[in-house]
Amino acid sequence: VEPVVETDVLIVGSGPAGASAALALSTYGVPNIVVTRYASLADTPRAHITNQRTMEVLRDLGVEQEVVAQATPQHLMGNTTFCTSLAGEELGRVRSWGNDPLVQAAHDLASPTRMCDMPQHLMEPVLVDAAVARGTHLRFSTVYKSFVQDADGVTVTVEDRLRGDEYTIRAKYLIGADGGRSKVAEDAGLPMGGQMGVAGSINIVFDADLSKYTAHRPSTLYWVLAPGATVGGIGAGLVRNVRPWNEWMIVWGYDVTAGAPDLTTEYAESIVRRLVGDDEIPVTIKSSSAWTVNEMYAETYSNGRVFCAGDATHRHPPSNGLGSNTSVQDAYNLAWKLRLVLDGMASPKLLDTYTAERAPVGRQIVTRANKSIGETAPIFEALDGLSPQSPEQLWANIAARKDATEAAEKQRARLREAIAFKVYEFNAHGVDLNQRYVSDAVVPDGTPDPGFDRDPELYHQPSSRPGAKLPHAWITAGDRTLSTLDAAGQGRFTLFTGIGGEGWVRAAEAVGLDIATVVIGPGQQYEDPYGDWARLSEVSDSGVLLVRPDGYVAFRYATAVRDAEELLGGAVRRILGR
Numbered sequence: 001v002e003p004v005v006e007t008d009v010l011i012v013g014s015g016p017a018g019a020s021a022a023l024a025l026s027t028y029g030v031p032n033i034v035v036t037r038y039a040s041l042a043d044t045p046r047a048h049i050t051n052q053r054t055m056e057v058l059r060d061l062g063v064e065q066e067v068v069a070q071a072t073p074q075h076l077m078g079n080t081t082f083c084t085s086l087a088g089e090e091l092g093r094v095r096s097w098g099n100d101p102l103v104q105a106a107h108d109l110a111s112p113t114r115m116c117d118m119p120q121h122l123m124e125p126v127l128v129d130a131a132v133a134r135g136t137h138l139r140f141s142t143v144y145k146s147f148v149q150d151a152d153g154v155t156v157t158v159e160d161r162l163r164g165d166e167y168t169i170r171a172k173y174l175i176g177a178d179g180g181r182s183k184v185a186e187d188a189g190l191p192m193g194g195q196m197g198v199a200g201s202i203n204i205v206f207d208a209d210l211s212k213y214t215a216h217r218p219s220t221l222y223w224v225l226a227p228g229a230t231v232g233g234i235g236a237g238l239v240r241n242v243r244p245w246n247e248w249m250i251v252w253g254y255d256v257t258a259g260a261p262d263l264t265t266e267y268a269e270s271i272v273r274r275l276v277g278d279d280e281i282p283v284t285i286k287s288s289s290a291w292t293v294n295e296m297y298a299e300t301y302s303n304g305r306v307f308c309a310g311d312a313t314h315r316h317p318p319s320n321g322l323g324s325n326t327s328v329q330d331a332y333n334l335a336w337k338l339r340l341v342l343d344g345m346a347s348p349k350l351l352d353t354y355t356a357e358r359a360p361v362g363r364q365i366v367t368r369a370n371k372s373i374g375e376t377a378p379i380f381e382a383l384d385g386l387s388p389q390s391p392e393q394l395w396a397n398i399a400a401r402k403d404a405t406e407a408a409e410k411q412r413a414r415l416r417e418a419i420a421f422k423v424y425e426f427n428a429h430g431v432d433l434n435q436r437y438v439s440d441a442v443v444p445d446g447t448p449d450p451g452f453d454r455d456p457e458l459y460h461q462p463s464s465r466p467g468a469k470l471p472h473a474w475i476t477a478g479d480r481t482l483s484t485l486d487a488a489g490q491g492r493f494t495l496f497t498g499i500g501g502e503g504w505v506r507a508a509e510a511v512g513l514d515i516a517t518v519v520i521g522p523g524q525q526y527e528d529p530y531g532d533w534a535r536l537s538e539v540s541d542s543g544v545l546l547v548r549p550d551g552y553v554a555f556r557y558a559t560a561v562r563d564a565e566e567l568l569g570g571a572v573r574r575i576l577g578r
């Protein structure tokens with residue numbers, strides 16, 4: 001069959017990964033088509049925690065405000081509560097998602113953005129609408145079937161479910177953003193580590209006014225420790241807020257070896273009753289579905305002209321809320337590279353840096369998310385509630401913590417510690433922001449890796465070392481205050497320098513690549529009134545940082561030099577693989 005449709009990039013899937021890839025590519029002016037299996041975007045809340053790095057990506061792509069307008073704000077996310085049911089006894093809380101005052105300060109220092117709770121069924125339309133408005137062609141009810149690639153492109157067969165026939169699309173590159181059961185990744189033969197189906201989970205979406213049990217301790221998540229809650233799933237029953245305080249989703253485990261239970265409305269209602277603990281409240285079940293907890297990551301994210309992103313390459317439980325965040329960030333990493341290669345500015349070698357940079361992140365988050373499940377067990381242990389036993393025994397253990405005995409005091413301490421340890425799931429600011437890329441698209445400056453001063457999973461540590469994300473500092477341009485991140489991005493490389501750095505600015509103009517220049521200092525285009533930039537830049541005023549379109553530092557030099565043109569030119573050629 002002759003190809004009937006041609007494009008530069010064909011994207012399979014309209015989830016967070018595919019929609020962000022489309023949005024970034026269209027923003028950069030790269031022609032692209034999205035095909036997606038169903039007749040609509042996600043119809044259930046699915047992923048929701050949206051971290052600062054994702055918000056930075058969305059800010060650069062011009063949709064941050066749309067997301068903020070629809071999301072549940074950070075201050076309503078933060079009282080992760082452990083209880084026997086919403087109406088039952090409370091065992092303790094964690095100030096989470098940046099709501100601890102010290103962590104909140106760290107969030108404010110780290111980024112111009114705030115994290116928020118943006119359910120996937122609200123997020124996808126924002127991304128897709130903007131992508132389509134900027135040029136993406138979107139085909140619903142269109143299923144990817146197979147691909148064949150050659151030296152110049154990829155020929156993809158898709159099925160039009162409306163017409164019931166198949167046709168082919170010829171693209172220069174194919175992105176498989178087709179989720180946790182990715183056929184593109186399978187057909188591309190991407191090597192995978194880990195395993196699928198390690199535990200079973202059920203999602204139940206329902207309407208109920210639960211403000212009586214939640215508005216005074218506003219949170220995204222309420223964890224219910226009840227008999228049976230350690231089976232499968234994520235290690236406890238979870239009541240998750242979708243919209244404050246009348247739309248909800250419950251996550252409840254099942255024994256994966258026994259198969260998913262029959263998901264009748266009666267079954268769903270019985271789980272809701274059990275976790276809410278108040279039969280008087282009217283409940284309307286909207287949907288229920290079964291899924292499995294996976295622990296898998298691809299070792300390589302591409303094969304020739306085929307690239308995978310999102311759950312196609314990393315599959316893990318929702319703990320730490322990393323799934324959709326990592327998917328958006330994968331797409332953002334890939335998009336500018338494709339653009340430069342398609343424009344002929346970079347060699348296709350640049351595309352190899354996609355795996356080099358993102359596969360370690362994928363492996364890290366899969367491991368982190370699964371570890372977080374295991375870290376719920378000590379809470380049950382503190383109540384002697386892990387071993388098989390009667391429900392009566394668990395209730396008795398929970399009651400015993402109120403006794404005025406030495407044993408009960410020890411138990412209270414153990415419980416407090418076990419709950420506080422969940423900070424690795426609910427406040428892992430370092431996991432969100434500390435990625436350091438090592439690849440050919442980063443030029444090391446010869447300085448030794450300083451490592452991390454504090455726990456790299458919990459604490460963000462800014463750095464301007466090549467491979468780190470550009471540090472955020474508030475700078476000014478006249479009466480406008482903006483982040484250093486705002487001065488970078490928008491699809492371009494950006495050169496940051498200061499007084500005495502004219503040589504670097506001239507070098508940027510001579511290098512033959514569209515590089516924006518940002519000069520910061522008294523009387524310059526940008527000023528640093530708080531001294532934040534001086535504190536964070538780690539180079540002298542006449543030094544330089546070259547920042548990639550995705551906001552990562554690609555090259556730095558501490559001072560002015562005579563041969564700036566040669567040095568910068570060499571760095572750019574190396575990054576672009578020329």
Ligand code: FDA
Pocket residue numbers: 012013014015016017018019035036037038045046047048049120142143144145177178179180183203289291309310311312317318319321322323324327
């Ligand atoms: P995603 O799965 O979102 O998108 C895949 C896209 O590819 C879809 O548009 C799909 O229709 C399309 N597609 C698949 N095969 C295709 C084919 N052959 N042809 C054409 N199109 C095809 N995470 C979390 O943090 N908290 C949560 O509670 C949940 N809950 C949850 C529930 C359910 C039911 C699912 C499926 C997933 C979750 N997740 C989650 C995970 C989270 O949704 C996930 O990490 C991100 O959506 C990943 O984004 P992607 O874009 O990679 O895949």
